[in-house]
Amino acid sequence: MTRTLLDNVNYDVLNTIALKKMAAEKAIADASGVSLGQVATALDDLESQGLVVTIGTQSLPTDDAVPALVATAATRYANLRIDPAVLEMATKFEQVNGQFLKAISSWQQVDVAGRKITNDHSDSEYDSKVLDRLDKLVSRLVQLIAVLSHQDGRFDRYAVRFIRATDLVLAGDLAYVSSPTIESVHNIWFEFHEDLLRTLGQERGE
Incomplete structure (x- = not known):
């Protein structure tokens, strides 16, 4: 059809x-x-x-x-799909994505005596270290997004959304880390990954 x-x-x-x-x-x-x-x-x-x-x-x-x-x-996106810079960016994203998933898991759960339990966020030092990792990963992703934005300006919007969400997290609104009901860092990251796969004509690997 x-x-x-x-x-x-x-x-x-x-x-x-x-x-x-x-x-x-x-x-x-x-x-x-x-x-x-x-x-x-x-x-x-x-x-x-x-x-x-x-x-x-x-x-x-x-x-x-x-x-x-x-x-x-x-x-x-026919031309974008064969652009060496974009393909290199996609490879780097997969590496950053793996680190991001581990950081989100660390945010949601903690290891206590070899068992994973829900993070109640009572340990501010632990949370601070995880948030620092997430902030660095988002900053890295924003740099990678710039490669796509050079080809299609609509991707700039992801950078704006990521920066806004991380600013809210750093200001103390921790719901913006991974809440499924708002424009959290995790939600935006998930949407970007799906969008990237569709843009490149690829299937989800994990």
Whole structure:
């Protein structure tokens, strides 16, 4: 079946919805960098194509959303997928990603007498060391994102989101480390990883 390729705005909006699973217009605009007016127009267009459904204020992807994104990404990012700098960046990301997953695990659990138990965050010295690791990893990722941003400016938005979340963490709002319900560092990292894989036409390895 021949798929209609999405224009850049529709792709960015639909991609954001697919990454978040469901999102309101403001969240879509904030994550994608697309203006609220453009988001509203794109949602109408995407709904007419059967790629999203809106329930109340939330838009959700249909089963046809990801195939449309995959087909569009293959064309939109054909040159990027063979760019040596981008491929090198992707390799470096996988290394940083492994370190990030270990740091998040250390944040969520602690080792007590050889057993992993939930971190109650009563040990501020331990937490401080983990947060320092996470901050360094995010800083490294922001540097890697710049390679993608050189090819497509939409990736700049990830750097903005990461910096905002880490600033909130460093200011004492620890929910922004890994809470699943807000724009936490972990949520943004997960979305970026999924986005990177789709951009490069790759499958998740772990």
